[in-house]
Amino acid sequence: MRKLLNTLYVTSTDAYLARDGENIVVKVDNAERFRIPVHNIEGIVTMGYMGMSPAAMHLCAENKVAVSFVSESGKFLGRVTGPVSGNVLLRRKQYRIADDPEQSLRLSKLFVAGKIANTRTILQRSLRDHSAQLDVELLDSVIAKLSIKQRQALLSKSMDELRGYEGEAAMEYFSVFNQLILHQKSSFRMEGRNRRPPLDNVNALLSFIYVLLMHEVRAALESVGLDPCVGFLHVDRPGRQSLALDMMEEFRPFIADRLVLNLINRNQINGSGFVKQPAGGIIMDENTRKEVITAWQKRKQEEILHPFLEEKVEIGLLPYVQALLMARHLRGDLDAYPVYIYK
Structure with a gap:
C-alpha cells in the first residue's frame, strides 16, 4: 500500500516558492519562512500571488510532486505536473x-x-x-x-x-x-x-x-x-x-x-x-x-x-x-x- 506523504499548503498570499538543492523553500518578503525536502511531500497547494520559480517547478516535476495554484477564495486556477505516465x-x-x-x-x-x-x-x-x-x-x-x-x-x-x-x-x-x-x-x-x-x-x-x-x-x-x-x-x-x-x-x-x-x-x-x-x-x-x-x-x-x-x-x-x-x-x-x- 502506498505511504501517505504530506501535502504542503501555502496560505500566505505574499509567499514565493523557490528551490534550494533538493528542498522547496517558502519565502515571504524575500525572507525564508519554511523549507522541506521534496521527497517528503506528494503535492503542493499554494494560495500565493507571488508565484513559484521555474527551478522549483522543475524539481517538483522530476519528483512527481503536483503543484496546484488556488485563489484566496479557494478557486482552482491551474496545476503543474511532470510528464504523463501510466499504461x-x-x-x-x-x-x-x-x-x-x-x-x-x-x-x-x-x-x-x-x-x-x-x-x-x-x-x-x-x-x-x-x-x-x-x-x-x-x-x-x-x-x-x-x-x-x-x-x-x-x-x-x-x-x-x-x-x-x-x-x-x-x-x-x-x-x-x-x-x-x-x-x-x-x-x-x-x-x-x-x-x-x-x-x-x-x-x-x-x-x-x-x-x-x-x-x-x-x-x-x-x-x-x-x-x-x-x-x-x-x-x-x-x-x-x-x-x-x-x-x-x-x-x-x-x-x-x-x-x-x-x-x-x-x-x-x-x-x-x-x-x-x-x-x-x-x-x-x-x-x-x-x-x-x-x-x-x-x-x-x-x-x-x-x-x-x-x-x-x-x-x-x-x-x-x-x-x-x-x-x-x-x-x-x-x-x-x-x-x-x-x-
Missing part, C-alpha cells in the same frame, strides 16, 4: 468507455448512488448522536426521500434522468444542512448550496475543502495511470477534471461535509474569520485557512475500515484506493466498480 492501454480503455453512452451511464449511476447513500448516512448519524437537538421528523422525511432518489438513480435510463435525480437529492440534503449545525448558528447558516462565489460562511468552507479534495483525487488518478480529464458523469470541457469530479462525488459527504460540520460544531473556527468581498463573495482570512488546513491534514490521518477491501486504510489514501479499484475495473479485473459507501 497507455489503460487510458485507451478509459477513453473507449467514456465514448460509450451505455457504459458511461452504468458507471455514473454508481457515482451518484454512492454520493446519495453517503449523504443519507451523514443525516442518520446526526440523528443518532444529536436527536435531542434536531427536528427528527424533518430529517426522517429527508432520509426517506434520499433512499428513493438513490433507487431512482440506479434505475435511470439516461444521463439527463440521472442528473435530475442527483440534483433533487442534493437539494433535499442541503435543505436540512443547517439542522446539522449545532453551534454558532448566527455565524454559520446556509441558504442552499451556492458557489462562484460562495455567498455565506458555510458555502465558503464547503467550496474551499472541495478544492483540497479535488487536488487529492486528481493526484490519485494520475498516480495509477488514469486521465483525470476524461470522465463518465461530468461532461468533457477544456480544463475540466471530469473523472476527478466523478470520483469526488462519493467522497464529498464523508470527507468534506463532515469536516465542515466538525470545524463549526467544535468551535475550531468562528465567524470573525470570514470576510465579505465588495462583489459579495465570502473568503476566509489567513488564520482561518490555516486552521482548516490543519484539521484537513489530521482528518486524512484517521483510519477507517474499507468496506470492499476489508482492511484499515487512512482516509487520506481513500482516493488512491478508489483510483486503483477503478483502474482494475477498467482493465476487466473487477466486474464492477466498488464505489465507497460510508457506514
Whole structure:
C-alpha cells in the first residue's frame, strides 16, 4: 500500500516558492519562512500571488510532486505536473468507455448512488448522536426521500434522468444542512448550496475543502495511470477534471461535509474569520485557512475500515484506493466498480 506523504499548503498570499538543492523553500518578503525536502511531500497547494520559480517547478516535476495554484477564495486556477505516465492501454480503455453512452451511464449511476447513500448516512448519524437537538421528523422525511432518489438513480435510463435525480437529492440534503449545525448558528447558516462565489460562511468552507479534495483525487488518478480529464458523469470541457469530479462525488459527504460540520460544531473556527468581498463573495482570512488546513491534514490521518477491501486504510489514501479499484475495473479485473459507501 502506498505511504501517505504530506501535502504542503501555502496560505500566505505574499509567499514565493523557490528551490534550494533538493528542498522547496517558502519565502515571504524575500525572507525564508519554511523549507522541506521534496521527497517528503506528494503535492503542493499554494494560495500565493507571488508565484513559484521555474527551478522549483522543475524539481517538483522530476519528483512527481503536483503543484496546484488556488485563489484566496479557494478557486482552482491551474496545476503543474511532470510528464504523463501510466499504461497507455489503460487510458485507451478509459477513453473507449467514456465514448460509450451505455457504459458511461452504468458507471455514473454508481457515482451518484454512492454520493446519495453517503449523504443519507451523514443525516442518520446526526440523528443518532444529536436527536435531542434536531427536528427528527424533518430529517426522517429527508432520509426517506434520499433512499428513493438513490433507487431512482440506479434505475435511470439516461444521463439527463440521472442528473435530475442527483440534483433533487442534493437539494433535499442541503435543505436540512443547517439542522446539522449545532453551534454558532448566527455565524454559520446556509441558504442552499451556492458557489462562484460562495455567498455565506458555510458555502465558503464547503467550496474551499472541495478544492483540497479535488487536488487529492486528481493526484490519485494520475498516480495509477488514469486521465483525470476524461470522465463518465461530468461532461468533457477544456480544463475540466471530469473523472476527478466523478470520483469526488462519493467522497464529498464523508470527507468534506463532515469536516465542515466538525470545524463549526467544535468551535475550531468562528465567524470573525470570514470576510465579505465588495462583489459579495465570502473568503476566509489567513488564520482561518490555516486552521482548516490543519484539521484537513489530521482528518486524512484517521483510519477507517474499507468496506470492499476489508482492511484499515487512512482516509487520506481513500482516493488512491478508489483510483486503483477503478483502474482494475477498467482493465476487466473487477466486474464492477466498488464505489465507497460510508457506514
